[in-house]
Amino acid sequence: MHSDLSKDTELKIILEDISPIERNPDWVSSLTDFLEYVEGADLETRKTLEFQQKLWEENAVSGVGMGTVNISAALEDPEFRSWIAEESLKPLPESSEARITRLQAFHDEIAARMKKYTNRIAWVKICRVMAALYPRYFSTITYDLMAQECHRAWFGDSSRRPKVVTCQHDLMQRLEQLLGPVESSPKALAERMTLPWFIYEGHVQGSHTETVAEEADDKGEVKLKPLPAIQRRKGLTSIRGGIATLIKALSFVEDGVRRDELIDFLRSEFPDYRESSLRTTVNVLKNEFYVIEEHEGIVTKTTRGQLYLDTKDPRELIPIFLTRVLGIDHVLLALAKQDQTSRQLYNLLRKVNSGWTSNFMPGSIIKWLKGFDLVQNSENGLFSLTETGKEWAAQIHWEPEFLDPEDLGEESDSVDVDDASLDISSIDQSSLIKAVTASTAFSARLASQLHFGLWSHERRHFAILAGLSGSGKTLLAQRYGQALSEQFGLPADKHVFVQAVQPGWYDPSPLFGHINPLRPDNYVRSPLLDFLLQAANSPGQPFIAILDEMNLSHPEQYFAPVLSAMETGEHLRLHNEGKTFDGVPSTIPFPSNVAFIGTVNMDETTHGISDKVLDRAFTMEFWDINLQAYPNWQKFGLNEQDLARVKSCLTDLLAALETERLHFGWRTVEDVLSYLSLAQKTPEIELSQALDDVIYARVLPKLRGSESQRLHESLVKLISVLADYDLKRCRAKVESLKSDLADTGMMRFWR
Numbered sequence: 001m002h003s004d005l006s007k008d009t010e011l012k013i014i015l016e017d018i019s020p021i022e023r024n025p026d027w028v029s030s031l032t033d034f035l036e037y038v039e040g041a042d043l044e045t046r047k048t049l050e051f052q053q054k055l056w057e058e059n060a061v062s063g064v065g066m067g068t069v070n071i072s073a074a075l076e077d078p079e080f081r082s083w084i085a086e087e088s089l090k091p092l093p094e095s096s097e098a099r100i101t102r103l104q105a106f107h108d109e110i111a112a113r114m115k116k117y118t119n120r121i122a123w124v125k126i127c128r129v130m131a132a133l134y135p136r137y138f139s140t141i142t143y144d145l146m147a148q149e150c151h152r153a154w155f156g157d158s159s160r161r162p163k164v165v166t167c168q169h170d171l172m173q174r175l176e177q178l179l180g181p182v183e184s185s186p187k188a189l190a191e192r193m194t195l196p197w198f199i200y201e202g203h204v205q206g207s208h209t210e211t212v213a214e215e216a217d218d219k220g221e222v223k224l225k226p227l228p229a230i231q232r233r234k235g236l237t238s239i240r241g242g243i244a245t246l247i248k249a250l251s252f253v254e255d256g257v258r259r260d261e262l263i264d265f266l267r268s269e270f271p272d273y274r275e276s277s278l279r280t281t282v283n284v285l286k287n288e289f290y291v292i293e294e295h296e297g298i299v300t301k302t303t304r305g306q307l308y309l310d311t312k313d314p315r316e317l318i319p320i321f322l323t324r325v326l327g328i329d330h331v332l333l334a335l336a337k338q339d340q341t342s343r344q345l346y347n348l349l350r351k352v353n354s355g356w357t358s359n360f361m362p363g364s365i366i367k368w369l370k371g372f373d374l375v376q377n378s379e380n381g382l383f384s385l386t387e388t389g390k391e392w393a394a395q396i397h398w399e400p401e402f403l404d405p406e407d408l409g410e411e412s413d414s415v416d417v418d419d420a421s422l423d424i425s426s427i428d429q430s431s432l433i434k435a436v437t438a439s440t441a442f443s444a445r446l447a448s449q450l451h452f453g454l455w456s457h458e459r460r461h462f463a464i465l466a467g468l469s470g471s472g473k474t475l476l477a478q479r480y481g482q483a484l485s486e487q488f489g490l491p492a493d494k495h496v497f498v499q500a501v502q503p504g505w506y507d508p509s510p511l512f513g514h515i516n517p518l519r520p521d522n523y524v525r526s527p528l529l530d531f532l533l534q535a536a537n538s539p540g541q542p543f544i545a546i547l548d549e550m551n552l553s554h555p556e557q558y559f560a561p562v563l564s565a566m567e568t569g570e571h572l573r574l575h576n577e578g579k580t581f582d583g584v585p586s587t588i589p590f591p592s593n594v595a596f597i598g599t600v601n602m603d604e605t606t607h608g609i610s611d612k613v614l615d616r617a618f619t620m621e622f623w624d625i626n627l628q629a630y631p632n633w634q635k636f637g638l639n640e641q642d643l644a645r646v647k648s649c650l651t652d653l654l655a656a657l658e659t660e661r662l663h664f665g666w667r668t669v670e671d672v673l674s675y676l677s678l679a680q681k682t683p684e685i686e687l688s689q690a691l692d693d694v695i696y697a698r699v700l701p702k703l704r705g706s707e708s709q710r711l712h713e714s715l716v717k718l719i720s721v722l723a724d725y726d727l728k729r730c731r732a733k734v735e736s737l738k739s740d741l742a743d744t745g746m747m748r749f750w751r
Contacts (some may be wrong), residue, residue: 003203006156009274009677011199012178018198027060028190031140034060035186038132046085049075054278059128061193063222067682068391069122073113079255083113088133096169100196103134104165104651120388121313127164136182138168139196143222145214145316147171148303150200161306171196212321224323229401230537231530234353234583235361236524237284240270243373249285250309251294256300262292262515276518290320295304312373316667318392321372325584327352327365329400331671332385335375339382342366353403353583400467403583422540422593424455428489434484441629441666442476445542446620450480453618454595461617464550464609467622470667473599474498476549480597481544490541497531498546505553508561512574523582529574535591545595549596551606555613563616565590625658625665627651632670636677642687646676649691650723653699656717692727700733700749707745715741 003010008657038055045051052075074080087106093099107130109122124142131138141147151167154174155666162170175180175195182192205215215225231746239245242354252265262276270278282299285292291305301309308316314746321328327349332437334348349362356362366383369375374389385393407640429451436447453460465473481496489601502510513529516522528545547559556563580586598617600609627650649667657663671695679690705711715738722731733749740747 004155004156005199005203007674008178008680009635009674011154011174011589013635014203015175015178015195020088023198024194028187028194030060031190032187034132035135035189037143037364039186041087043657046088047078050083052081052084055132056105056122056125059125059132061128061131061138062124062140062197064142069113069118069120069125070127071118071122073117077117078626080117082114084110084129084651088163092134096173098302100166100169103137104163105216106130107165111193114518121311122309123265123313123315124165127168128504130165131168131193133191135186135646137165137172139171139193140696141197141200142170143214143301145307146200146205146222146289147196148307148734150196150204152303152590153204154199161303163310177498182630187218204268211724214323215695223318223397224395226329226398227537228534229326229352229403230533231402233288233642234323234326234370234403234525235356236288236321236364237280237519238364238367239284240273242367244617245269245281246285246291247290247309248310248370250291250301250305250599253299253301253305256298258297259294259299262299271423280518280643289317291317305671314374314388318372318374322367322392322396325365326403327362327400328369329396329398331365331369332374332389333346333396334392335385336390337385338379339378339384341382342543345383352400355364355582356583398557413744416567422542426543427484432483433489435486436476436479439631440472440479441626441631442479443629446476447480449620450476450597451484453620454597456618459569459590459592461592462598462617463595463691464598464613464619465622466598466600466609466619468599468625468661468663468665469534470665471622471625472666474546475666477597477599480548484542484544488542494534495542496544497528500547500548500611501552501558503548503552505558511558515575523575523584525584529584532572532591532594533588535594536588539591539593541593543591546595547596547598549606550599550664553644554607554610555598557612557652562590562596562610567593599700609721619639622665625654625663627654627669630669632673636673638673638676638680642676642680645687645725646691649695649721650725652721652724653695656714656721657699660714661716662702662705670699676715691725692729695722695727696730696733700730703737704748704750705741707741711741712738 003014003519005011005014010373010551013224021553034054041051056071056075059638061310066537077102087109093102107126110126110129111123114121116405123144127138127142127144130290131140131142135717139147144167147164147167148161151162151170154171165717172193173471175192177652179192182188206297230642242246248269249262253262253440262282263275266281267273267277272283272295272321273281274584282292285305286299287432290302291308292299293302296298304316304320309315321327322332330348330352334345340348344604345366350356353361366375370377375383376386376389378384394662429448433444433447436442436451439446450463455464465477467473478496485492485495486703505511509526511526511528513526514526515522531543531545535541547555561572564570572661573587574584575586577586584627600606620713627647630695633647638646650672654663674690675694675698676687676690679685679694680687719734719738722734737747738750739751
């Protein structure tokens with residue numbers, strides 16, 4: 001279960017468990033020495049080239065990041081050094097607002113003056129320098145994209161993307177609120193400013209929904225995080241206006257617009273475009289460049305999109321190209337060796353992706369590389385790398401892969417399932433069960449049922465976890481996948497995949513992709529398809545696919561190819577467009593090393609499970625909730641007396657409601673405790689009042705039903721429990737529901 005870092009109690013628990021000097025003693029030590037050196041430098045020392053080179057190039061705050069900018073011309077200018085030195089010694093205002101304004105102005109002026117010496121701004125280096133000069137107000141997360149992600153996790157407002165200084169200041173002020181003021185010694189400052197990084201590394205990095213193209217090591221050094229070739233996007237769509245269109249669209253989006261408003265804006269820019277082309281342009285911004293995102297019909301800028309709009313620096317988008325688009329790393333490394341003709345580059349890209357038979361996609365990729373100043377036409381008619389291109393080519397620390405779809409086709413001989421199949425009995429099953437249940441309320445019997453049920457058939461590895469919402473079904477599936485991956489020494493993030501099922505899935509295309517009707521030469525790949533292709537190519541390794549809330553649509557419709565293939569053992573068919581299409585094979589051997597776990601809730605928003613599905617699944621029910629087994633009672637800071645009362649109240653409520661299956665799961669228990677934990681910080685709010693309010697909000701809304709003796713008895717018990725714990729508001733509501741039941745033969749909380 002992920003921690004909610006926006007909650008003071010949860011963040012403080014994590015912070016108190018981190019000792020920077022133990023986590024990375026070398027970094028803290030070198031940072032301490034560096035801060036002491038900077039603090040002790042007087043004006044004349046700060047003006048020297050030696051000091052400025054250490055400040056800018058040998059800075060111990062963090063690594064320099066990717067595509068590092070050469071700023072030697074600026075450092076060699078005495079005027080630039082003197083200005084930096086003088087500004088750095090000016091006292092800061094006392095008030096937070098004035099201090100942020102002053103620091104942001106200093107930051108922006110450095111960037112403005114740097115334009116005199118280089119055509120690119122060294123944003124990471126500027127932030128490192130600011131952190132070295134003002135360690136009380138800056139963390140060691142100097143790559144702004146990661147700092148913004150940390151800020152979003154800590155403050156929970158995804159629509160707010162503050163400027164760099166405000167972002168850093170907020171992080172450090174939050175630490176001061178939770179841990180108290182930091183001492184002025186370089187060692188104390190070094191430890192304090194590394195804390196956000198350790199939180200980011202352990203609890204934020206990779207957990208956000210936005211596409212991850214970068215990762216950082218344990219000293220804040222950022223590097224590219226490449227996807228395997230089989231999971232990369234096959235090409236980039238060319239859009240009219242290129243970079244200019246990206247910037248115009250982002251400027252229009254501002255704090256959020258409806259999708260139809262964005263399409264209307266694009267129509268005003270391109271009045272000759274068809275409606276389908278306008279929608280394609282929106283999808284390019286969303287799914288290829290990841291600069292916008294959409295929630296409930298509202299389009300907003302992603303963190304990456306906001307940073308690109310603020311800086312106009314391709315550094316924010318180039319990592320996406322290099323790590324998630326097939327062939328771009330090949331092109332940059334080829335040009336790093338020698339200049340190339342367009343024909344050579346096109347042939348290289350077609351070799352990387354053997355599904356391409358024309359120059360359409362290679363040409364689009366080269367066009368974007370030129371647009372982002374990575375590639376240029378030389379005077380001799382050849383293509384060559386720009387200075388920016390050379391810097392990014394140097395960041396490619398991996399050997400680029402070639403996609404060979406033949407390895408996954410019907411006639412493939414590279415994967416022999418019989419000779420290289422998964423041996424599930426090779427693991428220590430007792431150790432697996434212990435890993436699944438550790439620090440949870442899950443019993444060993446429950447975990448063992450799931451394990452044995454999944455793998456007892458030679459090919460049909462499918463389980464359905466049904467029952468109470470919030471009872472831990474998805475958590476159990478994830479814990480099992482993680483534990484199984486660890487048993488095989490495999491990374492869980494590569495071998496466990498969670499697919500949230502959506503309403504309205506009437507065919508397999510949301511799971512396995514489809515041919516793009518707007519671009520008939522393009523196959524729209526789904527994340528699950530890439531996951532299954534990876535599994536088919538690694539038959540000796542386990543893969544766990546979790547279909548969360550799988551009965552929001554009919555599984556027998558969207559899941560039909562898998563249900564059929566797991567029964568017959570035949571190939572899993574993906575399309576009928578020849579042996580391969582856009583790099584996607586027409587069929588793959590059914591990956592019997594994949595276990596599917598579906599979670600289902602049974603309420604009015606879901607569909608029943610048909611016999612066709614049930615006949616192939618091992619089913620487990622989640623209705624019994626043992627509150628005594630909940631492991632986190634002490635986590636929320638309630639005193640012993642209050643905690644005992646809350647625990648007793650929830651136990652009695654559960655007993656009153658469970659006969660009608662109107663009871664609650666672990667999610668509700670945790671929400672109740674979180675609410676009470678926050679409420680206790682306000683002395684005038686009594687426990688009974690807070691408990692009354694949170695039970696009303698989190699337990700009672702599920703009450704509904706038709707006249708029956710059992711429901712009547714359940715309501716009588718419930719009213720008695722509410723009276724025992726003096727929950728007046730809840731009791732009044734339940735009594736009104738009981739009256740509705742007597743008068744009309746039915747009752748609902750919402751009426």
